[in-house]
Amino acid sequence: MKPLNRDTANLPYKRSVKVLQFGEGNFLRGFVDWIIDILNEKTDFNGSVEIIQPLKNGIVHLLNQQDGLYHVLLDGIQNGKPTQEKRLISCVSNAINPYDDYEAYLKLGENPELEFIISNTTEAGIAFDEADKNMDTLPNSFPGKLTALLYHRFQCFSGAADKGLNMIPCELIEKNGEALKSTVLQFAQHWNLPESFITWINEKNTFCNTLVDRIVPGFPKDNIKEIQQELGYEDNLVVKAEPFHLWVIEAPDSVKAAFPSDKAGLEVKFVDDLTPYRTRKVRILNGAHTTLVPVAYLQGLRTVREAVEDPRAGKFIREAIFEEIVPTLELPAKELEKFANAVIERFQNPFIRHELMSIALNSVSKYKVRVLPSVLEYHKRKGALPERLLHALAALILFYKGEWNGEPIALNDSEDVLEFFKTAWAKGNVSEVVNTVLSNTSFWDRDLTEIEGLPEIVAKNITQLQQSAEQVRADSV
Known part of the structure; x- marks a missing residue:
C-alpha cells in the first residue's frame, strides 16, 4: 500500500x-x-x-x-x-x-x-x-x-x-x-x-x-x-x-x-451575540443527555442510541425536548426544531457507541446547569411544571441511591455528593428523601421545595418508579 x-x-x-x-x-x-x-x-x-x-x-x-x-x-x-x-x-x-x-x-x-x-x-x-x-x-x-x-x-x-x-x-x-x-x-x-x-x-x-x-x-x-x-x-x-x-x-x-x-x-x-446558541446547545443537546440518562438506565438501557430507539424511552425524550425544553428558548421556532431534530439524529448515530454511564459523571451538577433552567423557565412561562423534566429529576434521585433492582450502580461523583445521598436515602421515607435533596441549596443554588407542587411531583414519580420495578420483579418470578 x-x-x-x-x-x-x-x-x-x-x-x-x-x-x-x-x-x-x-x-x-x-x-x-x-x-x-x-x-x-x-x-x-x-x-x-x-x-x-x-x-x-x-x-x-x-x-x-x-x-x-x-x-x-x-x-x-x-x-x-x-x-x-x-x-x-x-x-x-x-x-x-x-x-x-x-x-x-x-x-x-x-x-x-x-x-x-x-x-x-x-x-x-x-x-x-x-x-x-x-x-x-x-x-x-x-x-x-x-x-x-x-x-x-x-x-x-x-x-x-x-x-x-x-x-x-x-x-x-x-x-x-x-x-x-x-x-x-x-x-x-x-x-x-x-x-x-x-x-x-x-x-x-x-x-x-x-x-x-x-x-x-x-x-x-x-x-x-x-x-x-x-x-x-x-x-x-x-x-x-x-x-x-x-x-x-x-x-x-x-x-x-x-x-x-x-x-x-x-x-x-x-x-453579534452567541448566548442564545450556547443556551440552545446546553439546554437541548446537553440537557437531553442529562434528562435521558437516569430514566433510560433505570429501564435497563445502556447506550444513548438504544435509549432513543426504545419505544418508551425514545418517546419520553422526544416529548421532553419538543414540549418542555424548546418552548423555553428564545431563538425562532423553526431554527430550534431543526436543531432538536438534528440532536435526535445524532443520538441515533449507529457508528458511535455512547454509553449512558459515560454521560452520568457529576449528574447532579449537570442537572443544575443543563436541565433546571428549563424547569424554571417553563414554570415561569406556563404557570405549570414540566412533568418529564421532573420525572428525570425523580429518576436521578433514585439513580443516586446507588442500586437498582438489587444491582449496584457505579456512581461517579464527588465524595461529598455521594455521602449526601447515602445519608438522605438512609431516611427511608420517600418524601423525606425528596425534601432533603431538593432543599440542598449547594446543589441547586436555591431551595426547590419552595416551588409549589414540585416536591410532590418528584416524590410521586419516585414512588411510581419503585412500584413499577417491584411489579416487574414480581412478574418475573
Whole structure:
C-alpha cells in the first residue's frame, strides 16, 4: 500500500498560509481543518493552515511525514438516513514543534498574509502562568506563546494597523475569546511590554468568542487496516467524525468577510451575540443527555442510541425536548426544531457507541446547569411544571441511591455528593428523601421545595418508579 503524501496523492501545495493553528488533535483536524478545506474548494478563501504543536510531545512529525494530508471520515445519520462520506484534507501545509525551534516559531508571525489564529488547547489551556517569566525562551503556556508571537509580529511590521490578526479560540469555556485576550494582556503587563503594543492588541486585533459543536471520536484504531485498504493509502492520521457540525462565531463583519463560510454552505454562523446558541446547545443537546440518562438506565438501557430507539424511552425524550425544553428558548421556532431534530439524529448515530454511564459523571451538577433552567423557565412561562423534566429529576434521585433492582450502580461523583445521598436515602421515607435533596441549596443554588407542587411531583414519580420495578420483579418470578 502506498504512503500518503503530496507526491503519491498528486497534490502540490501552492496556497499561502492564512491560518496558524495551535493544536494538532482530532477535533481541530476533524472540524476546523475540514471546514477550511471546503472553503478552499468552494470559495476564493485560498489559504493554508500551519499547525503549531502546543505541547512538547505531539504528532506534528506524523503530519509532516504525510505532508499535512489525512482523511476525515463522516459517519452518522442525516435526514433520517445513514450517511458515510470521506474527504482528503489538503489545507494543512506544514506543522511545527516550537520546542524544537523557537526562532522558526516566531518567524511565523512575519508572514504578511497571515489573518487568523485558531486554537484548541483544552479548557485549561487559556490560563496565565507566572512561570513564563519572559520571552527569551519559549513560554510554556499557550497564551504566553501567542503573546510572544504577536509581539514579534508587532515589531516586525512596526505596529502596522493592517497586520492585526483574528483570534478564534475553540476551547470549551464560556467567552473564550475574551478570556484569551485578557490573558494575553496579562502577559503583556507581566513582561513589561510597551504601551503601544497593548494599544495595538486592543485596537487592531480581534478576539472572537465561539461555540463549537461536532462529535469527533478520532482515530479508528479498531478497523484502521480495512479503512486504509479502502482509501488506497497508508494514512495513519485518519479522523472519524459525525456529519453534524456547527461553529458559532461572535465577530464583526470584517471577520465574516475574511472567512466566507456563507458561500460554502457550511453551518458556520457569524453573530453579534452567541448566548442564545450556547443556551440552545446546553439546554437541548446537553440537557437531553442529562434528562435521558437516569430514566433510560433505570429501564435497563445502556447506550444513548438504544435509549432513543426504545419505544418508551425514545418517546419520553422526544416529548421532553419538543414540549418542555424548546418552548423555553428564545431563538425562532423553526431554527430550534431543526436543531432538536438534528440532536435526535445524532443520538441515533449507529457508528458511535455512547454509553449512558459515560454521560452520568457529576449528574447532579449537570442537572443544575443543563436541565433546571428549563424547569424554571417553563414554570415561569406556563404557570405549570414540566412533568418529564421532573420525572428525570425523580429518576436521578433514585439513580443516586446507588442500586437498582438489587444491582449496584457505579456512581461517579464527588465524595461529598455521594455521602449526601447515602445519608438522605438512609431516611427511608420517600418524601423525606425528596425534601432533603431538593432543599440542598449547594446543589441547586436555591431551595426547590419552595416551588409549589414540585416536591410532590418528584416524590410521586419516585414512588411510581419503585412500584413499577417491584411489579416487574414480581412478574418475573
